[in-house]
Amino acid sequence: MRILTLNPGSSTMKAALIEDGVTRHAETWAAADAVADESAVHDAIGRWGRPDAVAVRFVHGGSRPGPVFADEEVLRALDRLGSLAPLHQPLSVDVTRLVLASLPDLPVVACFDTSFHNGLPEAAKRYALPRAWTRQNRLRRYGFHGLSCGYTARRAAELLGVDETEPRLVCCHLGSGVSVTAIRGGASVDTSMGFTPIEGAVMATRSGSVDPGLLLYVLGTGEVDLDGMVDALYHRSGLAGMTGTSGDMREVLAARAAGDEAARTAIGVYAHRLRREIGAAAMSLDRLDALVFTGGVAEHQPELVGEVAEGLGVLGVRTAPDRLAGRGDRLVSPRGAPVAVLVLTAREDLELARQAERLLASCRTPT
Ligand SMILES: Nc1ncnc2c1ncn2[C@@H]1O[C@H](COP(=O)(O)OP(=O)(O)O)[C@@H](O)[C@H]1O
Numbered sequence: 001m002r003i004l005t006l007n008p009g010s011s012t013m014k015a016a017l018i019e020d021g022v023t024r025h026a027e028t029w030a031a032a033d034a035v036a037d038e039s040a041v042h043d044a045i046g047r048w049g050r051p052d053a054v055a056v057r058f059v060h061g062g063s064r065p066g067p068v069f070a071d072e073e074v075l076r077a078l079d080r081l082g083s084l085a086p087l088h089q090p091l092s093v094d095v096t097r098l099v100l101a102s103l104p105d106l107p108v109v110a111c112f113d114t115s116f117h118n119g120l121p122e123a124a125k126r127y128a129l130p131r132a133w134t135r136q137n138r139l140r141r142y143g144f145h146g147l148s149c150g151y152t153a154r155r156a157a158e159l160l161g162v163d164e165t166e167p168r169l170v171c172c173h174l175g176s177g178v179s180v181t182a183i184r185g186g187a188s189v190d191t192s193m194g195f196t197p198i199e200g201a202v203m204a205t206r207s208g209s210v211d212p213g214l215l216l217y218v219l220g221t222g223e224v225d226l227d228g229m230v231d232a233l234y235h236r237s238g239l240a241g242m243t244g245t246s247g248d249m250r251e252v253l254a255a256r257a258a259g260d261e262a263a264r265t266a267i268g269v270y271a272h273r274l275r276r277e278i279g280a281a282a283m284s285l286d287r288l289d290a291l292v293f294t295g296g297v298a299e300h301q302p303e304l305v306g307e308v309a310e311g312l313g314v315l316g317v318r319t320a321p322d323r324l325a326g327r328g329d330r331l332v333s334p335r336g337a338p339v340a341v342l343v344l345t346a347r348e349d350l351e352l353a354r355q356a357e358r359l360l361a362s363c364r365t366p367t
């Protein structure tokens, strides 16, 4: 079966054609370009040949436990979640509408980052807010990067040579968005992103967690209104805000190498907050078998993984420089280390294809 997968991230739009679990074609565009230039996705379909189905990543699926077929009614509901993930959700809705319009007779499957975290334990899911706010179970922690985590959990178990239900993992997804998830028995038991993909670690342009009291204070001054706050927390914070760069880790590392003090501080904050999240995630596990790093930054800047890991000795985490310098999916901890450290390529495309195939198979009438 040939599945076209579309993965709108906050900085990139990634498309791939997966045939029976194998990648045949792949292309990445800057996120803004992919939707502004409607023909980009269309051209890819033309070049790669007609797929049997399309699978699209939506970061926010609300409480949906798994993928669903996308139609206009589903899209309208997902669009209403747009303000909870403004860097991603509108792009996913737009690109899905484009596909439905240009390939009207193809099944299009919407797959959700949030589904992987749907079974979070109550204590990890709730905010300590007034019951009147939380009674409907909507104002809660959802978690994101779930498609990446689902793939990572399976791939890590494969590399460790154990059953999927076995390893206790902490999965760090370091892309433009950054999240840390504790995985036990193949399921999410805590995660750093919450109601929105702002919470938790420092990201490329997002702030990560900030004392809500600080935000209330700034709003109270009247110098920033709600739109200004949204813009600041999603677009002008994180590495970008601290350094005046785009927030792309390549640029920040280059600035630090050139002696830029703001870049040095920003990477210090990024690594410190990431270690805090890793430590917190480990507390939801009864043991830590492996710490997994994935996403664009982990894949392309493994030296940063080494830098983060250096401060995690208390968890038994160590890395080997020669292994870090390698390529592809690999163990980067030294032989005999108490915790395996893995660097894995994020394969949301394979997870998207897998989920779409399963949904399609479940709808086929048995013969
Ligand atoms: N080809 C590359 N070479 C070096 N760094 C890269 C490359 N591609 C991505 N990165 C790094 O990965 C980050 C983006 O991660 P990615 O997972 O692709 O983003 P998105 O959140 O859009 O899915 C960038 O900040 C950059 O530092």
Ligand SMILES: CC(=O)OP(=O)(O)O
Binding pocket: 008, 009, 010, 011, 059, 113, 144, 145, 175, 176, 177, 178, 197
């Ligand atoms: C959820 C999220 O932040 O995704 P990405 O890293 O792809 O932007």
Ligand SMILES: [Mg+2]
Binding pocket: 009, 010, 175, 176
């Ligand atoms: Mg991504």
